[in-house]
Amino acid sequence: MKSENRGQIRIIEAFLAVLIIFSSLAISANLATTQNTAEPNDLAYVGLQVLLKLDSDGRLGRCLDNRDWAGLRSSLNLLLPTGVSFNLTVYDGEMRQINEEIISNGGFNSQEIAFVNYVCVSQNQTFNYYVIYLYLAVAK
Amino acid sequence: MKSKAIFRANRSGQLLIVAALAIAILLSSTTMYVYELSGERQSTEDFFISDFILAVKQGSRNAVISALANASNGGEKTVLADDLDSLSQAYMRLNKRGIWRLSYTVLNDSHYDGGVWLSWGNGGLGVSSAYANFTLRVYDSTANITMSYTVNITTTITINGYYTSNGTEKTINLFCRVFNEGKSALAKNLTVFYENLGVWVPVNASNNLSVRDYGNGTYALSFNVSVPSEIVQVSVHAQDMRCILVKASIPCREG
Numbered sequence: 001m002k003s004e005n006r007g008q009i010r011i012i013e014a015f016l017a018v019l020i021i022f023s024s025l026a027i028s029a030n031l032a033t034t035q036n037t038a039e040p041n042d043l044a045y046v047g048l049q050v051l052l053k054l055d056s057d058g059r060l061g062r063c064l065d066n067r068d069w070a071g072l073r074s075s076l077n078l079l080l081p082t083g084v085s086f087n088l089t090v091y092d093g094e095m096r097q098i099n100e101e102i103i104s105n106g107g108f109n110s111q112e113i114a115f116v117n118y119v120c121v122s123q124n125q126t127f128n129y130y131v132i133y134l135y136l137a138v139a140k
Numbered sequence: 141m142k143s144k145a146i147f148r149a150n151r152s153g154q155l156l157i158v159a160a161l162a163i164a165i166l167l168s169s170t171t172m173y174v175y176e177l178s179g180e181r182q183s184t185e186d187f188f189i190s191d192f193i194l195a196v197k198q199g200s201r202n203a204v205i206s207a208l209a210n211a212s213n214g215g216e217k218t219v220l221a222d223d224l225d226s227l228s229q230a231y232m233r234l235n236k237r238g239i240w241r242l243s244y245t246v247l248n249d250s251h252y253d254g255g256v257w258l259s260w261g262n263g264g265l266g267v268s269s270a271y272a273n274f275t276l277r278v279y280d281s282t283a284n285i286t287m288s289y290t291v292n293i294t295t296t297i298t299i300n301g302y303y304t305s306n307g308t309e310k311t312i313n314l315f316c317r318v319f320n321e322g323k324s325a326l327a328k329n330l331t332v333f334y335e336n337l338g339v340w341v342p343v344n345a346s347n348n349l350s351v352r353d354y355g356n357g358t359y360a361l362s363f364n365v366s367v368p369s370e371i372v373q374v375s376v377h378a379q380d381m382r383c384i385l386v387k388a389s390i391p392c393r394e395g
Contacts, residue, residue: 017160024167048191055198058205058382093230118195119234121202123382125209127223129199129230 043084043114043136050079051118051134061122064090064098064130073103085139091131098130108137189283193276196231196242197289200274203227204291205382208256208270212295212385217254220270221246238280247271262373266388269294294321295384299376302395306364312392314361316376324357327378333389334365335373370394 054060054075063072076086088103118132207220228242246255252271259267271292278285301314312334318327330351332343343349343363352360365372375389 013154013156017156020157020160020164021167024164024171027167027171045188045191048188048195052191052194052198055195055202058202061202093226117234119199119230121199121206121227123202123205123209125206125213125215125383127203127206127210127219127226129203129227131230131234 043112043138044116046081046084047086047114047116047134047136048118050076051116051120051132053079055118055120058123060120061124061128061130064120065122065124065128067098069099069101069103073105076103077105080136083139085137087135089133091133093129093131095131106139108135109139113137189278189280189285192240193278193285193287196240196276197274197291199227199231200224200242200244200272201291201293204255204270204272204293205384208268208293208295209383209385211256211270212258212268213383217256220255220272224272238278238283241277243275243277245273247273260387260389262389262391264299264388264390266297266376266378266386267294268296268384268386292321293382293384295319295325295378295380295382295386296322297376297378297386297388299374299388299390301361301374301390301392303365303372303392305394309364309366310372310394311362311364312372312374313395314374314376314392316359316361316378318357318359318378318380318386320380320382325380326355326357327359328381328383329379330359330361331377332361332363333375333377334367335375336365336367340375 051060054063059075060072062068063075072088076088080086085106085108086104087108088099089097090099090103092098114136116132116134116136118134120130120132122128122130203223204220207215207223210219211217224244224246228244231240231242246252248254251257251259252269255270255272257267257269257271259265269292271290273288273290275286275288296319297316298319299314299316301312303310303312305311314332316330318325332349333340334343335341343365347363347365349361349363354360361376370393372392373389374392375387377385377387379385
């Protein structure tokens, strides 16, 4: 190799090295971005976890027995992650809607809405069970 | 020396590419790892099913608590089977994700009748308990699961005490402990009775009733009675936070 061409070859080699590293970085970064998007299934999973948590000590059943919709709304607001909108409908065993007011924290403006169907049994002396439809979306 | 230096200078560019390739391989393996993680994340469905199973378990536990609260407060002992019938039908009707079948058997033995055992004896120990075995079968597009579990809800009360005489009056001191499934638990309310000439009389403020709540399911009770007999029969009725009623009584002697 001629000594006067050696400098140009080095520049090409360095350029190739930088290209390889940056292309790897670009692919990884792109994949990481894909991971961060919340899927409806994940949201449904979060919703189910929250309902289970509320039901673990009978609090959910008590709220439903006492028709304490405000308490239920506050509990969901507290337990769901920030930026998640919810809309909850409660039915009795005969599938009649029993919540006379909307249990929600705002409108849904997302295309991806997750849905959780939960059966809550009250610990009350009189056996009661409720069917809960919980809709969740990431607020945009 | 000079030729070695020239050789090093000639190869340094190639080393740069080799180093870049090594870094690229590292980055690619990181990328592969990220892919692996995303593959694992797709099994959220499995978590979903396991959480639904947890929800069914929670529901059946609540149903047993509800039935025991009912039976211990004067309801029929068949209430447990009736409630569990309704519950299993509800799960069959409502789960649209696949076929979810919840079957149960209530315990019948020397203690339990229809899955309910109420033992409110005179030895200072009272037990209210309900016991049921469940089998959950899940036939889903993603799962075919059969699992069995047991729900045993037991509220226990223990009391012991003595009295001290002050002339015609007796001051009765009682220690009462409440348990849920063997662990200390709080009582929602406590009612005390004493027996006078064959009649159970409720203890109230006129008996100078004082209750000391230790906050850990232990209660110290003190009250005055005017009973001529040397042994005073005392009974404590406790309702735990789940409204399950349990009673125990003891003969109190002078201490």
